[in-house]
Amino acid sequence: MSEILKAENISKSFSDKDVLKNITLTLNEGELVCLLGVSGVGKTTLFNVLSGLTKPDSGSVMLKNKDNDEWEDVTGKNGYLSYMLQKDLLLPNKYVIDNVALPLTLHKMSKKEAREEAMSHFKRFGLEGCEKKYPAQLSGGMRQRAALLRTYLCKNKVALLDEPFSALDTITRSSMQEWYLDVMEEIKLSTIFITHDIDEAILISDRIYIMKGNPAVLSDEIKINEKKPRTQDFTLTNEFLEYKKTIKEKLG
Amino acid sequence: MNNKKGKIIDKLIPAAVILLVLIVWQTACSLKWVPGYMLPSPINVVKAFVTDFHELMINSKATLYEAVLGLTIGVLMGFFCAAIMDVLPSVKSALYPILVLTQTIPPVAIAPLLILWFKYGIAPKVILVVLVSFFPMAVGLLEGFQSVDSDMIKLMKSMKANKWQIFWNVKFPNALGAFFSGLKIAVAYSVVGAVIAEWLGGTEGLGVYMTRVKKSYQFDRMFAVIFFVSAISLILMEFVKLLQHYSMPWEHVKDK
Incomplete structure (x- = not known):
């Protein structure tokens, strides 16, 4: 597996308060990496930096170029990484299909073509029959899937997902996680995933970065060796509990 | 089912209140508690409306024309102003206080000035309508743009x-x-604005007609035209809805 994204020595402070300190992380192609940490530790700030929305005070974000395999400096540049924020942020006035196709139409694809392309993914994302509905007519889980599909259609090699399932109820959430593990197998998107839920982190990730402290650092890195695709059954095994114990100690 | 019933009752209550007011008003007039020249009875008002119907229609055409033209310009200006203030914060801080200030000037006070400057044609009326409809649009839209x-x-x-x-x-x-909230307000303002501007001079329009019947103390016709003006506003507001x-x-x- 080759590296596709690397962030080096990222530091960021807001009005004298240091939020991130010397954060270095890497992401391999097709890998799912979790950023695990308590709420408010600075995970979202790190995402804002990685996505280019916020400029770091120091450090750099490098992305491997799609075409020539060379490293490109994308620090502070928007549009190189697909970013899914915590809320689903679907536009209430657009049909689900047009919401999902938004990244395509924003990049000058015609509405008709964009709809066709979006449509071809509706089945896999479990959104069949919802094309001509408004977001308000969808359940929480479906809205989240629509937002995920929109993120996917941004067509960047790397996706940043900020607690995409945190607003869902427990049952919807575990079915979403299982569905997501399936989809990930198919679409092979390299992903960094924020969560504060240890179980979720162990279940879906290849690697977990533990983020803690004030200013926040990445204190530990844990590799989850269980092979994929995994199911919820994994959460009942001894290995799972071992991982959980290790992580709890490191977080604490 | 219950909900439906509730809705019907919700509509019945205001209708009943209006009916009650009309009955009290009519009784007061019929029993001569109030002299007829001061307060015409509802029946007389309706009669005046029927007799004057043709004239009211002709005059309302002029008023509506001014109101709709002024409203269109006001809405467009409000839209552009709000958009610019949204994109350029410096324009907002420069313009916003002036905007609020202009709203503290009553339209009745500037109408004579406008007539002085722009004579008796349609211009001063349209300008007054623009002034009164512009503000609710600009403020409402700016609020909408910035609450994203x-x-x-x-x-x-x-x-x-x-x-x-x-x-x-x-x-x-x-x-x-x-x-749309702004537009509902602007629509009502625009009709009233046009009528006020017409009071002060002009050859046609409901405001001109109003001053004419007032000068001849025909209060039944006066009431008829007042109700007519509010009916126009209500219809336009329903149209916006x-x-x-x-x-x-x-x-x-x-x-x-």
Whole structure:
């Protein structure tokens, strides 16, 4: 597996308060990496930096170029990484299909073509029959899937997902996680995933970065060796509990 | 079922109150508690309305023309002003206080000035309507543009959307609700504004007609034209509601 994204020595402070300190992380192609940490530790700030929305005070974000395999400096540049924020942020006035196709139409694809392309993914994302509905007519889980599909259609090699399932109820959430593990197998998107839920982190990730402290650092890195695709059954095994114990100690 | 019943009752109550007021008013006039030249009875008002119907129609055409023309210009100006203030914060801080200040000047006070400057034609009336309808539109729209969820803007930026795309895809639809609320107010203001401007001079329009019947102490006709003016405003406001209903279909979808 080759590296596709690397962030080096990222530091960021807001009005004298240091939020991130010397954060270095890497992401391999097709890998799912979790950023695990308590709420408010600075995970979202790190995402804002990685996505280019916020400029770091120091450090750099490098992305491997799609075409020539060379490293490109994308620090502070928007549009190189697909970013899914915590809320689903679907536009209430657009049909689900047009919401999902938004990244395509924003990049000058015609509405008709964009709809066709979006449509071809509706089945896999479990959104069949919802094309001509408004977001308000969808359940929480479906809205989240629509937002995920929109993120996917941004067509960047790397996706940043900020607690995409945190607003869902427990049952919807575990079915979403299982569905997501399936989809990930198919679409092979390299992903960094924020969560504060240890179980979720162990279940879906290849690697977990533990983020803690004030200013926040990445204190530990844990590799989850269980092979994929995994199911919820994994959460009942001894290995799972071992991982959980290790992580709890490191977080604490 | 219960809900339906409740809705009917909700509509019946105001109708009953209006009916009661009309009955008391008519009784007061019939029993001569109030002299007829001071307060015409509702029946007389209706009679005056029927006799004057033709004249009211002709005059309302002029008033409506001024109101709609002024409203259109006011809405467009309000829209551009709000858009510019949204995009350029420095323009907002420069312009906003002046905007608020102009609203503290009563339209009745500037109407004579406008007539002095622009003579007796249609111009001063239209300008007054523009002045009164512009403000609710500009303020409402600006509010709508700026109340967008900042995370939505973040998401759009992460998708590399430019300012223009963010405006049309996010800010404008977000401001539609405020736009229609502003428009409802502006519509009512615009009819009243046109009538006020006509009071002070002109050859046709409901305001001109109003001053004419007032000068000849024909209070029944005076009342008829007052009710007519408010009826026009109400109809226009209903029209705006209808327009809102059809331009924002996502607001009233139900099934999940």
